[in-house]
Amino acid sequence: MPLADLLAPDAVFPSLRASSKKQALQELAQHAAVLINRDAREIFETLLQRERLGSTGVGSGIAIPHGKLPKLDKLFGAFARLEKPIDFEALDGEPVDLVFLLLAPEAAGADHLKALARVARMLRDPDIAEKLRASRDARSIHTLLTAASASDAA
Amino acid sequence: MEVIGLSNLVLLVCAALVVVGTLSSLLAARFGAPLLLIFLLIGVLAGEDGPGGIHFSDYGATYVVGSAALAVILFDGGLRMRATSMRGALGPAFLLSTAGVFMTAGLVAGAAMVLLGLSFLEGLLVGAIVASTDAAAVLFLVRAQGLRLGRRVGAVIEIESATNDPAAVFLTIILVELLMAGATHAGWDILAGAGQELVLGIVFGVAGGFLLTFMINRVDLPPGLHPVFVVASAIVIFAFTSVLHGSGFLAVYLAGLVVGNRPVRALAAITSFHDTVTWLCQIVMFVMLGLLVSPHSLVDSILPGLGVAAFLILLGRPATVFLCLWPFGFSLREKLFVSWAGLRGAVSIFLATIPMLAGLPGAHTYFNIAFIVVVTSLLLHGWTLALAARRLDVALADPLREPQRFEIDLPGQSEHELVAYPVAAGTVGIRADLLPDWARMVLVVREGKVLGPEEAGLLLARDYVYLLTPPQRVHQLDRLFMLEELVWGQDAAFPFAGEIRLGDIGELYGLPIPPRDQDFTVAAAFADRTDDRPAPGMRIVFGHAAIEVRQVENGRVTLAALRLEREDAGRGTQFIQGFLRLARKGRNQSDTF
Numbered sequence: 001m002p003l004a005d006l007l008a009p010d011a012v013f014p015s016l017r018a019s020s021k022k023q024a025l026q027e028l029a030q031h032a033a034v035l036i037n038r039d040a041r042e043i044f045e046t047l048l049q050r051e052r053l054g055s056t057g058v059g060s061g062i063a064i065p066h067g068k069l070p071k072l073d074k075l076f077g078a079f080a081r082l083e084k085p086i087d088f089e090a091l092d093g094e095p096v097d098l099v100f101l102l103l104a105p106e107a108a109g110a111d112h113l114k115a116l117a118r119v120a121r122m123l124r125d126p127d128i129a130e131k132l133r134a135s136r137d138a139r140s141i142h143t144l145l146t147a148a149s150a151s152d153a154a
Numbered sequence: 155m156e157v158i159g160l161s162n163l164v165l166l167v168c169a170a171l172v173v174v175g176t177l178s179s180l181l182a183a184r185f186g187a188p189l190l191l192i193f194l195l196i197g198v199l200a201g202e203d204g205p206g207g208i209h210f211s212d213y214g215a216t217y218v219v220g221s222a223a224l225a226v227i228l229f230d231g232g233l234r235m236r237a238t239s240m241r242g243a244l245g246p247a248f249l250l251s252t253a254g255v256f257m258t259a260g261l262v263a264g265a266a267m268v269l270l271g272l273s274f275l276e277g278l279l280v281g282a283i284v285a286s287t288d289a290a291a292v293l294f295l296v297r298a299q300g301l302r303l304g305r306r307v308g309a310v311i312e313i314e315s316a317t318n319d320p321a322a323v324f325l326t327i328i329l330v331e332l333l334m335a336g337a338t339h340a341g342w343d344i345l346a347g348a349g350q351e352l353v354l355g356i357v358f359g360v361a362g363g364f365l366l367t368f369m370i371n372r373v374d375l376p377p378g379l380h381p382v383f384v385v386a387s388a389i390v391i392f393a394f395t396s397v398l399h400g401s402g403f404l405a406v407y408l409a410g411l412v413v414g415n416r417p418v419r420a421l422a423a424i425t426s427f428h429d430t431v432t433w434l435c436q437i438v439m440f441v442m443l444g445l446l447v448s449p450h451s452l453v454d455s456i457l458p459g460l461g462v463a464a465f466l467i468l469l470g471r472p473a474t475v476f477l478c479l480w481p482f483g484f485s486l487r488e489k490l491f492v493s494w495a496g497l498r499g500a501v502s503i504f505l506a507t508i509p510m511l512a513g514l515p516g517a518h519t520y521f522n523i524a525f526i527v528v529v530t531s532l533l534l535h536g537w538t539l540a541l542a543a544r545r546l547d548v549a550l551a552d553p554l555r556e557p558q559r560f561e562i563d564l565p566g567q568s569e570h571e572l573v574a575y576p577v578a579a580g581t582v583g584i585r586a587d588l589l590p591d592w593a594r595m596v597l598v599v600r601e602g603k604v605l606g607p608e609e610a611g612l613l614l615a616r617d618y619v620y621l622l623t624p625p626q627r628v629h630q631l632d633r634l635f636m637l638e639e640l641v642w643g644q645d646a647a648f649p650f651a652g653e654i655r656l657g658d659i660g661e662l663y664g665l666p667i668p669p670r671d672q673d674f675t676v677a678a679a680f681a682d683r684t685d686d687r688p689a690p691g692m693r694i695v696f697g698h699a700a701i702e703v704r705q706v707e708n709g710r711v712t713l714a715a716l717r718l719e720r721e722d723a724g725r726g727t728q729f730i731q732g733f734l735r736l737a738r739k740g741r742n743q744s745d746t747f
Contacts, residue, residue: 050662053651053654053662054650054651055648058647068662110664112663113698120647
């Protein structure tokens with residue numbers, strides 16, 4: 001499943017404003033709620049519950065908050081570039097400015113893991129991260145994310 | 155004068171064979187071929203049907219040299235086994251090495267009767283000869299390949315292989331005696347005799363170990379003689395026990411176990427000397443067994459031999475393992491791995507010389523069958539053991555190369571020794587205060603300058619670090635200084651504190667967490683598997699993800715990371731991953747996600 005299948009063009013937010021981890025998650029939950037027509041509070045709680053186990057900040061300024069949402073029909077992704085980097089309790093302590101939200105259906109199983117691995121590997125590519133940080137245009141970021149994952153697999 | 159000429163010739167041939175054997179390790183390292191098999195092949199090539207053309211058929215000499223070599227190898231195995239690692243593995247290993255041997259022998263007897271047209275007792279003799287797994291081969295392969303097995307599985311196969319020889323030796327000797335006397339079925343005295351071997355082996359082994367420890371610590375020998383004293387004493391314990399009809403093999407292993415787990419003076423010198431001697435013993439034993447075999451006479455036995463080997467490896471051993479381990483709560487994968495780790499080695503060939511020595515009719519057939527079974531096992535298991543460990547997820551981490559370690563004895567006490575390691579690039583970040591509390595960093599040599607641990611801070615590549623540590627724990631430091639591809643900043647890795655329940659992580663990601671691990675925290679799971687000695691980089695694989703140790707404080711995992719399998723990764727070795735990537739090149743990417 002290419003990334004284009006789970007990341008819609010309108011799920012890219014090139015300059016999200018948030019001053020804390022909690023606020024960033026709230027903002028993203030709200031945007032996601034609109035796109036998949038669900039309660040923002042439920043999404044936020046799911047993400048928060050996951051963060052309680054351990055931060056989803058994977059280092060180098062990247063966070064991949066994720067969780068399982070009941071009755072979701074397929075994997076859902078959203079990407080945000082934060083205006084100002086924030087503390088995310090990440091592994092390396094670096095502030096985070098690239099956030100990829102991933103919601104999975106209850107029964108996603110291996111697909112959930114594969115999508116996470118793919119997103120993480122792509123964002124941790126320094127070239128891609130640099131381009132993402134340089135861009136403010138939702139469409140070009142979407143192209144970058146989906147094209148990068150396609151060429152990556154060849 | 156002719157006698158002197160002949161002696162020199164014999165000396166020349168023997169030494170040259172050892173030299174060739176030593177050099178062949180380069181070959182093995184390059185091609186990953188099982189080294190023991192190469193030693194055996196050198197013997198065959200030097201023998202009567204090879205270019206060497208040496209006629210060697212002295213079964214008596216083989217028996218003597220082989221016993222001594224096995225005794226040394228087993229003693230070395232005991233010396234390196236940590237008593238604490240044996241927790242929870244003794245029961246299963248004991249069952250495998252007693253009932254398991256009889257069961258394997260019985261099953262193989264059936265196959266041998268059909269394939270070779272033997273009587274029941276003759277078939278049982280074939281079974282007994284190939285029934286025991288070979289400690290030398292198991293210990294050697296596990297260590298040579300740097301496999302880091304989970305504690306329980308590793309301990310079971312190690313203890314089993316070291317303790318099952320008595321049962322097999324005894325069964326073989328009794329069967330040969332019965333067959334020589336013309337008996338047609340086994341009597342009650344088999345069991346009674348095996349019991350005696352076992353008890354005497356245990357008593358003399360443990361007592362010998364304590365006596366030896368006492369002597370090493372009390373008697374002031376000139377430096378350099380300690381290791382010689384120990385090796386000679388090990389052979390004395392073996393021979394003494396055997397003379398009194400106890401199991402010398404069991405005794406010598408137990409003696410090694412006692413010495414290795416007691417504070418002993420000069421342990422560093424002893425173990426490093428043992429490294430050398432064990433290698434020499436392996437070379438001598440396998441080259442000699444190779445010399446002994448006559449390939450042209452093998453031809454007739456090849457098909458039945460392969461049949462026996464296939465039956466043993468695919469049916470006999472797994473059936474025995476599954477039955478013996480059934481009460482102990484091993485997972486299917488663990489049982490499969492233990493089944494696969496039933497390496498046959500020199501012991502079997504060595505046991506096959508007993509009918510020869512006794513002059514039993516058809517002795518050549520037993521010998522040839524044993525030889526073929528051993529070669530098959532060395533080839534098949536030797537080449538695939540590491541792969542099997544990975545495929546079955548019983549390895550705690552990737553196989554690693556042994557780090558270079560220099561040990562320095564501290565005169566005047568036996569509680570501590572000084573070890574030095576070169577620090578390789580990519581070694582996990584190590585600082586004086588991050589070391590286990592039993593190890594003390596003494597100094598660091600950086601670019602020719604000697605620094606204190608405080609000044610040195612985080613260790614850098616090309617440093618040499620000197621540490622003070624109890625000798626029994628040195629090998630745990632090895633893990634810290636092993637060269638390992640570091641995963642920081644490479645793949646996806648999500649941090650988890652050590653106190654998170656595995657069940658919670660498993661539920662979130664749909665990972666197959668075994669029921670007995672569900673309620674374990676990450677820290678508890680690693681404590682259980684590593685005998686309370688987790689080290690950064692170790693991992694437990696659950697389906698498509700692995701939990702990997704990142705930080706350890708006071709022997710507990712405080713931080714772990716969930717690593718996800720690369721979406722294009724097979725579950726095999728890097729070779730397989732590389733192969734898959736190659737195979738996928740050019741294919742449409744749409745189905746690779």
